[in-house]
Amino acid sequence: MVRVDRVFLTAIVAAYVFGSPCTFSQDAPKLDLLHGPYLQAVTDSSATVVWFTNKSCVSRVEYASEDSNNVVTAVAGRHGLIDANATVHRIPLTGLKPGTRYTYHVVSTEIVKFDPYKVLYGDTITSGPYRVQTWNPQKDKFSFCVVNDIHEKADRLDSLLNQVPLDAMDLVFLNGDMIDHWTRESQVFDGFLDVCVRRFARKTPLVYIRGNHETRGALARELIDWFPTPNQRYYYAFRHGPISFLVLDSGEDKPDSNAEYSGLVSFEPYMAEQTAWLREAVQEKAFRESRYRIVFLHMPPVAKDEREYGSSRIHKLWAPLLNKANIDLAFCGHVHLYARVDPNESGCRFPILVNAPDTIVNVDASDGQLDLTIKKPDGQVVDQVVLKPRLAN
Secondary structure, eight states: OOOOOOOHHHHHHHHHHHOEEEEEOOOOOOOEEEEEEEEEEOOOOOEEEEEEEEEEEOOOEEEEEOOOOOOOOEEEEEEEEESEEEEEEEEEEEEEETOEEEEEEEEEEEEEOOOSOOOEEEEEEEEEEEEEEEEOOOOOOOEEEEEOOOTTTTHHHHHTOOOOOTGGGEEEOOOOOOSOOOOOOOHHHHIHHHHIIIIIITTTTTEOOOOOOGGGGGGGGGGHHOOOTTSSOOOOEETTTEEEEEEOOOOOOSSSTOOOGTTTTOOOHHHHHHHHHHHHTTOOHHHTTSSEEEOOSSSOOSSSTTHHHHHHHHHHHHHHHHHHHTEEEEEOSSSOOOOOOOOTTOOOOEEEEOOOTEEEEEEEESOOEEEEEOOOOOOHHHHEEOOOOOOOO
């Protein structure tokens, strides 16, 4: 038996008798930009802007260099089809000039109905202006900061960011384990991303290094879609100012056969693939000729014994290659304690800074030296380090 609400039935009869249209609607939410935009995958000639809407849209970015009135429109697409009917928007900006500042707006138009031969559009929203600046290999000096192992403690992240001059930063590194695992989209937004967007990420790129906790959960395989990289891999290299950066993915901290992975990981061949890439990357001319060479990886490449599986594995695979590459410094996290590992203490010929969940590293880089200041959320200075560049081979 089908029950019909009396008010509903009365309305139908009235519409039939009086010939009035029969429409029933509730107050639907307006089109809104929920999260972002934020900057990803910046290079010396490109950048990607990411944001999220509450309704399915087609989107674009309108941008121009600050010394020009020539507005360019960028859209994302594949195989001749513009990305559409989506709530996650990733728009690459290409053909940019090195060391150039651009202003941009993000624009989303709601798709109300998506039929094969006719699309019905709704409202359009625009947000901006914001700015983005491409990497500049010729830049003399710049600043960046590093946080890691936040584990969805957004308040602590906010307090840590108060301890650095964010407006002076060219980029911010998130060195892994920003979440506990990923089973709900809100974990990323509430755990750290909304804070980053509010504080800096609309104009200062964030570089997200995958930690072992980011590999866990039903949504873990979507991480690269939210945080795209220049080569759409979790390992890559880039150059800005006097520094060549290597970003490495240290993988999981247990063997693939461990029961908690339920047979759904295959890191051994992945680490071999990454090692082959690293062997070539450290031979690149731009890397070898840079003033400094800095490595980012979540797990430290040092281990007391074989029981520290993840660190032991990457030490065996990567320490020999990095030792030969005249690395100036490695940034790590994972162990939840602040530490400095001096060269040759653990089989690595370069210093390793292991940052803690409750410390932030401010780095001022110039041709002559790297000045590092490590602070607690209350401003307490934990450590200060000055590094001179190593001599190239």
